[in-house]
Amino acid sequence: MKLFSCPSCSHVLFFENVVCERCNHALGYEPASNAMLALEPLGGGWTAVGAKSDDRPWRYCANYDHGVCNWMVSADQDETFCLACRHNLVVPNLADASNVALWQKMEIAKRRLFYSLLRLKLPLESRAEHPEGLGFEFLSNDDATGQNVMTGHDDGLITIALAEADDAERENRRTSMGEPYRTLLGHFRHEIGHWYWDRLVRDGGALEACRSVFGDDSQDYNQALQAHYANGPKPGWQNEYVSHYAAAHPWEDFAETWAHYLHITDTLDTGRSWGFRVDPRVDREDLLTAKIDFDVFSPNTTITEIVESWLALSGALNALNRSMGAADPYPFVLSESVVSKLSFIHELVHGRVAHGATGSDLPDTPDIEPAPTPDDRQVA
Incomplete structure (x- = not known):
C-alpha cells in the first residue's frame, strides 16, 4: 500500500483517511487514478481541489454514510456504490x-x-455482469438455530463470517486450529483466490498448466478436506x-x-513507498540485502526481484x-517448490500463461539463494 499526500497542502495521508489533519479538507480515494482527492463542497456533491471547470464532480460511495468507505464515485454516473x-x-x-464496528x-x-486487484488490472465482474461474478456476504451466526457461518467461496459468492472481525474470536480460532497466521485481509485474499482460479485458470485455458504446478484438482475435494x-x-x-x-x-x-x-506484493509496495532499504551489517553475502525501488505491480518486474526482496524485507x-x-x-518459509508456485501466479496475473499451455511452456523456476531463517520459523 502506497503512501499518499494531500493535493491541497502536501501533508502525508494514509489509505483510510477521510480528513486532512493539516488543512481540514475532506478526503476520498479515487481508484482509477490511485490517488487521494482533497475535496470541497459543490452543490450536493464534491469537487476536487485543483480541478478544472470541466472536470467531473464526485460523490462518496453510499457506504460512506455508515462510516465504512471513503472511496469516490463519479457524480455523473447512476451507480451509488x-x-x-x-x-x-x-x-x-x-x-x-456492534455490527457496524465489525463491518468497518x-x-x-x-x-x-481491491487496491491490489486494481493495481494488477485483474478482472472484477459483479454478479450483475456475470452469473458467477464476484459477490460478498458478511453474515452473523444465527443464535436462534445454532447455525454457525462458515467463511468460504461458492461460484463467485464469498461468505465471510462477521465473527472473524472480532479480534479475540479470530485469535481463538487461530489458536484452536493451529494456524500461525489468521487475519481478515488474509481471508479475503485466500477466498478470492478460489474465484480467480475459476476465472483465470478454468475459464482462461490455463488448467493443464496449473495442474502441472499445483497437482490434479479433479480429486474429490470434500474427501481431501475430511482427510486433512x-x-x-x-x-x-x-x-x-x-x-x-x-x-x-x-x-x-x-x-x-x-x-x-x-x-508479498502489497507489502513490497508499502516498502517502496516508505523508501525501505534492507542492508544488514553482518550480511556479507547479501542474502538479506535489498533496495525496494521497483514497481511490484508492473508486468516488467520479475518474480526473482519480488522473492529476493521479500526474503530480505520479511526477515x-x-x-x-x-x-x-x-x-x-x-x-x-518459501521453499523452492513454493517459489515455483508463486512464479506461476505471477505469470498468470500478468496474462502470460497462454491458453492451453502445459507445464513445459512455463518459465523456469527462478534460482533463489535461500536466506538464513531461525529454526522456529518452520511453523507447523
Whole structure:
C-alpha cells in the first residue's frame, strides 16, 4: 500500500483517511487514478481541489454514510456504490451498533484487497455482469438455530463470517486450529483466490498448466478436506507448500499461494513507498540485502526481484516484531517448490500463461539463494 499526500497542502495521508489533519479538507480515494482527492463542497456533491471547470464532480460511495468507505464515485454516473462496495450482496444488520464496528473492519480489509486487484488490472465482474461474478456476504451466526457461518467461496459468492472481525474470536480460532497466521485481509485474499482460479485458470485455458504446478484438482475435494482434518498436516509439507492447509487439496494450494502473492506484493509496495532499504551489517553475502525501488505491480518486474526482496524485507519485519515482543508478521518459509508456485501466479496475473499451455511452456523456476531463517520459523 502506497503512501499518499494531500493535493491541497502536501501533508502525508494514509489509505483510510477521510480528513486532512493539516488543512481540514475532506478526503476520498479515487481508484482509477490511485490517488487521494482533497475535496470541497459543490452543490450536493464534491469537487476536487485543483480541478478544472470541466472536470467531473464526485460523490462518496453510499457506504460512506455508515462510516465504512471513503472511496469516490463519479457524480455523473447512476451507480451509488464504489468499485469495491458494488460487490456487496449482504451486509450485517446495522440496527445492532456492534455490527457496524465489525463491518468497518471488514470493509477496511476488503478495500485493501481491491487496491491490489486494481493495481494488477485483474478482472472484477459483479454478479450483475456475470452469473458467477464476484459477490460478498458478511453474515452473523444465527443464535436462534445454532447455525454457525462458515467463511468460504461458492461460484463467485464469498461468505465471510462477521465473527472473524472480532479480534479475540479470530485469535481463538487461530489458536484452536493451529494456524500461525489468521487475519481478515488474509481471508479475503485466500477466498478470492478460489474465484480467480475459476476465472483465470478454468475459464482462461490455463488448467493443464496449473495442474502441472499445483497437482490434479479433479480429486474429490470434500474427501481431501475430511482427510486433512482427520489426519493432520501432510508430513514434510514445508518442503512443498506455503502452509499446512495448502497441502489439503490443489484448490487450497492455489488459493493459499494466491493469498501469499498478494501479501508479498502489497507489502513490497508499502516498502517502496516508505523508501525501505534492507542492508544488514553482518550480511556479507547479501542474502538479506535489498533496495525496494521497483514497481511490484508492473508486468516488467520479475518474480526473482519480488522473492529476493521479500526474503530480505520479511526477515527484517519479523526481527523488528520480535524486538517488540510480538509475533512474526510473516511466519512462513518459501521453499523452492513454493517459489515455483508463486512464479506461476505471477505469470498468470500478468496474462502470460497462454491458453492451453502445459507445464513445459512455463518459465523456469527462478534460482533463489535461500536466506538464513531461525529454526522456529518452520511453523507447523
